[in-house]
Amino acid sequence: EWIIPESHxxxxxxxxxxxxxxxxxxxxxxxxxxxxxxxxxCFDYLLGETSIPPALEAERAAAAMFHLAKHPxxxxxxxxxxxxxxxxxxxxxxxxxxxxxNLFYRTRERAKAIADLxxxxxxxxxxxxxxxxxxxxxxxxxxxxxxPNGIYKADYVLLGIEDGDRTEALVRIGKTVAAIDLNPxxxxxxxxxxxxxxxxxxxxxxxxxxxxxxxxxxxxxxINSFNPRKVIADTLLxxxxxxxxxxxxxxxxYR
Amino acid sequence: EWIIPESHxxxxxxxxxxxxxxxxxxxxxxxxxxxxxxxxxCFDYLLGETSIPPALEAERAAAAMFHLAKHPxxxxxxxxxxxxxxxxxxxxxxxxxxxxxNLFYRTRERAKAIADLxxxxxxxxxxxxxxxxxxxxxxxxxxxxxxPNGIYKADYVLLGIEDGDRTEALVRIGKTVAAIDLNPxxxxxxxxxxxxxxxxxxxxxxxxxxxxxxxxxxxxxxINSFNPRKVIADTLLxxxxxxxxxxxxxxxxYR
Numbered sequence: 001e002w003i004i005p006e007s008h009x010x011x012x013x014x015x016x017x018x019x020x021x022x023x024x025x026x027x028x029x030x031x032x033x034x035x036x037x038x039x040x041x042c043f044d045y046l047l048g049e050t051s052i053p054p055a056l057e058a059e060r061a062a063a064a065m066f067h068l069a070k071h072p073x074x075x076x077x078x079x080x081x082x083x084x085x086x087x088x089x090x091x092x093x094x095x096x097x098x099x100x101x102n103l104f105y106r107t108r109e110r111a112k113a114i115a116d117l118x119x120x121x122x123x124x125x126x127x128x129x130x131x132x133x134x135x136x137x138x139x140x141x142x143x144x145x146x147x148p149n150g151i152y153k154a155d156y157v158l159l160g161i162e163d164g165d166r167t168e169a170l171v172r173i174g175k176t177v178a179a180i181d182l183n184p185x186x187x188x189x190x191x192x193x194x195x196x197x198x199x200x201x202x203x204x205x206x207x208x209x210x211x212x213x214x215x216x217x218x219x220x221x222x223i224n225s226f227n228p229r230k231v232i233a234d235t236l237l238x239x240x241x242x243x244x245x246x247x248x249x250x251x252x253x254y255r
Numbered sequence: 256e257w258i259i260p261e262s263h264x265x266x267x268x269x270x271x272x273x274x275x276x277x278x279x280x281x282x283x284x285x286x287x288x289x290x291x292x293x294x295x296x297c298f299d300y301l302l303g304e305t306s307i308p309p310a311l312e313a314e315r316a317a318a319a320m321f322h323l324a325k326h327p328x329x330x331x332x333x334x335x336x337x338x339x340x341x342x343x344x345x346x347x348x349x350x351x352x353x354x355x356x357n358l359f360y361r362t363r364e365r366a367k368a369i370a371d372l373x374x375x376x377x378x379x380x381x382x383x384x385x386x387x388x389x390x391x392x393x394x395x396x397x398x399x400x401x402x403p404n405g406i407y408k409a410d411y412v413l414l415g416i417e418d419g420d421r422t423e424a425l426v427r428i429g430k431t432v433a434a435i436d437l438n439p440x441x442x443x444x445x446x447x448x449x450x451x452x453x454x455x456x457x458x459x460x461x462x463x464x465x466x467x468x469x470x471x472x473x474x475x476x477x478i479n480s481f482n483p484r485k486v487i488a489d490t491l492l493x494x495x496x497x498x499x500x501x502x503x504x505x506x507x508x509y510r
Contacts, residue, residue: 021286031276031289032269038293039300046297140260165263185300185501187264229505236502240495246440247491 013041013049016083023082028113030105033079036161043182044199046239051206054234055198061226062158062178062194062203063210067219069156069176072097073127077104080160080200081114085121087204092123094208097158100150101128104163106142138169151175158207160200167191180204184235195228197235268296271338278337283368285360288334291416298437299454301494306461309489310453316481317413317433317449317458318465322474324411324431327352328382332359335415335455336369340376342459347378349463352413355405356383359418361397382406393424406430413462415455422446435459439490450483452490 020037023029051059066072074097076088081101092099099118101111108129115126127150134152136144143166146152157170160180164187170177171191179192180203189195196203214222259269275292278284306314321327329352331343336356347354354373356366363384370381382405389407391399398421401407412425415435419442425432426446434447435458444450451458469477 017290031279032272034286034289035272035275035293035296038290039297040293041290042294042297140262143260164265183297183300233502233505236498236505240498240502243491243498244495247488 019082020079023078026113027110028117029078029082030110032105033077033082037079040161040182040199043184043197046242047182047197048242049199051198051202052235052238054231054238055196055203056206057226057234058178058194058196058228058231059198059203059206060210060214061222062196063207063214064219064222064226065156065176065178065194066095066097066158066207066211067214067216068223069154071154072156072158073150073154074099075102075151075157075159075162076100076114076118076126077102077161078110078114081117084160084201084204085117087201087208089118089121089123091158091204091208091211095211098150098154099123099126100147101126102132102146102151102159102166104143104166106132106145136166136169136173138172139166144169160203162188164188164191184232184239189232193228194226195232197232274337275334278333281368282365283372284333284337285365287360288332292334295416295437295454298439298452301497302437302452303497304454306453306457307490307493309486309493310451310458311461312481312489313433313449313451313483313486314453314458314461315465315469315477317451318462318469319474319477319481320411320413320431320433320449321350321352321462321466322469322471323478324409326409327411327413328405328409329354330357330406330412330414330417331355331369331373331381332357332414332416333365333369336372339415339456339459340372342456342463344373344376344378346413346459346463346466350466353405353409354378354381355402356381357401357406357414357421359398359421361387361400391421391424391428393427394421399424415458417443419443419446439487439494444487448483449481450486452486 020029020034074088074092101114111129115129118126127147131147132145134146134148136146151157156176158178167179167188168191176193178194179188180196180200181188184197259266275284275289329343329347356369366384370384373381382402386402387400389401389403391401406412411431413433422434422443423446431448433449434443435451435455436443439452
């Protein structure tokens with residue numbers, strides 16, 4: 001419908017917005033997902049729209065956990081599916097992790113629409129549509145429903161753009177949780193075993209790359225030296241420095 | 256339709272999102288308003304979701320201007336109406352300022368829907384629906400239309416979540432503009448006579464409180480010593496320091 005010039009400096013970002021609006025029309029994304037995306041855009045701008053060093057460190061740890069976990073699951077919601085269906089499927093293929101649809105605003109139709117999008121990108125199996133019959137303790141009604149063969153049984157869950165309550169609930173029952181979230185101060189980032197402050201697409205691509213070039217021995221070493229608090233702290237310091245630079249530039253321009 | 260659990264720690268923020276989504280369904284908010292809200296959420300996180308000292312200083316100045324202005328107007332768009340209709344009406348009642356609907360994506364239907372929302376919250380008069388016949392120079396077509404008895408005649412305009420072009424145009428024709436915007440680096444914040452980096456609802460509540468406890472003499476003193484550049488600089492320093500403190504705490508907790 002809209003035409004974005006090839007040369008537009010924010011073309012990628014604008015195309016992503018269009019995909020989310022389309023996703024809303026197709027019933028894959030809820031309108032709240034647009035707001036979440038707007039917030040993500042702002043944090044990504046603060047990062048410089050790049051995978052910063054602490055994000056790469058976390059992505060390496062997330063990759064290592066795929067080597068060490070017995071039953072890894074990639075949890076997918078509407079925003080993740082719209083922004084990175086291909087990357088989810090590719091990471092699942094590379095690591096052997098299961099894919100499960102997991103929704104904050106769950107309806108059978110949305111779960112199905114998201115699964116269909118994943119199947120269209122080559123997924124062989126998607127849990128969480130008609131088999132979300134087990135329950136995560138500490139979460140209300142529909143919000144706690146998961147597949148008994150997927151997240152319920154998982155020792156490791158990789159999730160993205162997720163609500164804090166649910167991330168905390170998963171950690172509380174002993175799962176190792178890697179969480180991709182552009183907000184370093186969100187409850188999801190602060191609760192996660194492995195907080196990945198990066199764009200979902202960049203993060204999934206990097207995790208796959210790290211996974212493929214890592215031995216099991218290296219994976220153990222990476223996990224043993226990983227410190228989620230340090231990753232968050234380094235991210236905040238990075239943003240602080242960048243904000244100071246941006247502020248100086250802008251104040252200078254306006255003088 | 257959706258039910259947010261009473262116990263969810265981010266219930267307020269989630270309810271606000273739902274109000275915006277409803278606002279979109281009712282034609283009060285445009286989809287772009289959802290993304291703008293998401294960006295605001297990001298900056299509010301950086302502030303700690305509280306009215307920081309430089310914001311309070313700007314709110315006191317905005318209150319002072321209501322004492323000193325001859326023809327103050329509160330400019331309202333879709334996001335402002337959805338997030339703070341009650342606070343707009345209360346501030347208007349307290350100060351005697353007129354209320355005008357002013358839209359970036361103007362249609363008569365949207366202007367009417369916003370006015371109706373304000374009337375439902377007790378507004379006695381809302382300009383800018385059928386009387387937007389005057390024009391602000393330097394703005395395209397529909398974007399420059401205002402009421403001849405409202406913004407056109409105003410010596411002081413309080414606005415929120417506004418486009419940079421329009422804020423700049425109002426300042427250029429000599430209006431004193433107080434602008435509520437969570438992004439301290441937006442063109443609106445940088446152009447405003449009184450930049451208020453705060454949530455719209457907190458800001459309007461604080462301005463009313465300051466207004467009611469201030470004499471005309473005090474108002475003059477407040478305005479004479481107010482410096483918008485200093486407020487922006489202090490806000491940036493506040494965010495920078497907050498990120499550094501948070502980072503240090505996280506590091507310390509780990510050690």
